[in-house]
Amino acid sequence: MKVDGKHFRSIWRERDGWSVGAIDQRRLPHEFVIARLTSCEDAAVAIRDMLVRGAPLIGATAAYGMALAMREDASDAGLKRAYDTLVVARPTAINLKWALDEMRATLAPIDPLERAEAAYARADEIVEQDVEINRGIAGNGLKLIEAIAAKKPGQAVNVLTHCNAGWLATVDWGTATAPIYLAHERGLKIHVWVDETRPRNQGASLTAWELGHHGVPHTVIPDNTGGHLMQHGMVDLAIVGTDRVAANGDVCNKIGTYLKALAAHDNGVPFYVALPSPTIDFAVHDGVRDIPIEQRSGTEVTDMTGRTADGRLETVRIVPENSPVANYAFDVTPARLVTGLITERGVLKADRDSLASAFPERVAAGTE
Numbered sequence: 001m002k003v004d005g006k007h008f009r010s011i012w013r014e015r016d017g018w019s020v021g022a023i024d025q026r027r028l029p030h031e032f033v034i035a036r037l038t039s040c041e042d043a044a045v046a047i048r049d050m051l052v053r054g055a056p057l058i059g060a061t062a063a064y065g066m067a068l069a070m071r072e073d074a075s076d077a078g079l080k081r082a083y084d085t086l087v088v089a090r091p092t093a094i095n096l097k098w099a100l101d102e103m104r105a106t107l108a109p110i111d112p113l114e115r116a117e118a119a120y121a122r123a124d125e126i127v128e129q130d131v132e133i134n135r136g137i138a139g140n141g142l143k144l145i146e147a148i149a150a151k152k153p154g155q156a157v158n159v160l161t162h163c164n165a166g167w168l169a170t171v172d173w174g175t176a177t178a179p180i181y182l183a184h185e186r187g188l189k190i191h192v193w194v195d196e197t198r199p200r201n202q203g204a205s206l207t208a209w210e211l212g213h214h215g216v217p218h219t220v221i222p223d224n225t226g227g228h229l230m231q232h233g234m235v236d237l238a239i240v241g242t243d244r245v246a247a248n249g250d251v252c253n254k255i256g257t258y259l260k261a262l263a264a265h266d267n268g269v270p271f272y273v274a275l276p277s278p279t280i281d282f283a284v285h286d287g288v289r290d291i292p293i294e295q296r297s298g299t300e301v302t303d304m305t306g307r308t309a310d311g312r313l314e315t316v317r318i319v320p321e322n323s324p325v326a327n328y329a330f331d332v333t334p335a336r337l338v339t340g341l342i343t344e345r346g347v348l349k350a351d352r353d354s355l356a357s358a359f360p361e362r363v364a365a366g367t368e
């Protein structure tokens with residue numbers, strides 16, 4: 001999307017035809033730094049250390065990581081090594097395994113001499129497919145925003161979102177933000193409550209940065225504010241992203257999403273989840289029980305990095321040295337709390353039958 005009028009994507013193949021450019025999201029919002037990935041290992045580290053993050057972008061990065069690997073070693077052993085290196089970079093977003101399975105299905109059957117070229121072609125397809133899917137999510141989600149706008153002429157539609165499911169979490173458009181950007185571009189009055197999203201503050205650092213540079217009105221709020229706003233009629237709907245949707249419609253997303261869904265349910269606020277179909281995992285039948293929840297370093301909780309008044313970046317500790325810390329990166333919202341799933345093929349109920357009839361190909365993948 002736009003950064004002060006200039007169009008950007010979050011990842012791209014460089015002009016040299018083989019290295020990969022990506023926005024280093026760890027440096028935002030204070031510094032806009034472009035990283036250059038030149039090896040499979042670079043791609044794996046970029047995913048693990050969250051230089052790139054967001055389920056669809058993790059998948060796209062892994063796809064290019066496989067292409068970089070085929071330049072290094074296109075043998076069957078090299079293909080297996082690349083898959084095994086990348087698939088463990090982060091455990092929760094199913095898009096990582098989806099993209100690697102897509103790449104392996106393309107590369108395994110062909111001559112190793114042809115694998116590098118084929119890998120880049122397939123990775124480019126995955127990248128363009130993500131953009132196309134998110135445009136579809138934008139159009140389907142827009143209808144929900146328009147319906148609310150029609151009931152409050154002249155007033156802004158207030159959308160609450162959690163974490164960053166914006167264009168930075170995908171190749172472009174985002175998932176939860178796709179309908180927001182489209183509504184803004186169509187001239188609808190919209191305002192976004194942006195959950196800061198502790199501990200990594202993807203909302204405060206990334207979503208606010210995105211919306212600000214695109215000109216979308218927004219307000220950053222502490223994570224614990226959402227329930228109060230919903231109680232007082234200040235949220236018309238919530239739209240969040242997801243890292244994996246189980247066959248039963250349970251939704252795994254950034255830690256804190258479940259609590260927002262409970263508050264929305266208690267206050268009759270529609271709670272939607274935006275997702276591309278590669279995020280559906282039919283191999284998992286019960287999301288609350290079976291989706292693996294990543295636990296990350298406690299330093300993400302104990303430390304905070306910010307910019308000093310004189311422009312220096314500084315990291316400070318905010319937790320006593322001897323206090324133990326737990327850092328669960330995701331939680332799972334039961335399907336019963338989800339109003340609907342905004343996909344590229346329409347807005348679906350959060351249940352198995354709706355998902356299976358809309359995406360039969362994902363059912364087949366889940367049984368492989």
Ligand SMILES: CSC[C@H]1O[C@H](OP(=O)(O)O)[C@H](O)[C@@H]1O
Pocket residue numbers: 053054055056162163164165166169170174175176202240241242243253254255329
């Ligand atoms: C469109 S997927 C966005 C999804 O990914 C985020 O997780 P992370 O920043 O740890 O990669 C978060 O769960 C977002 O909702």
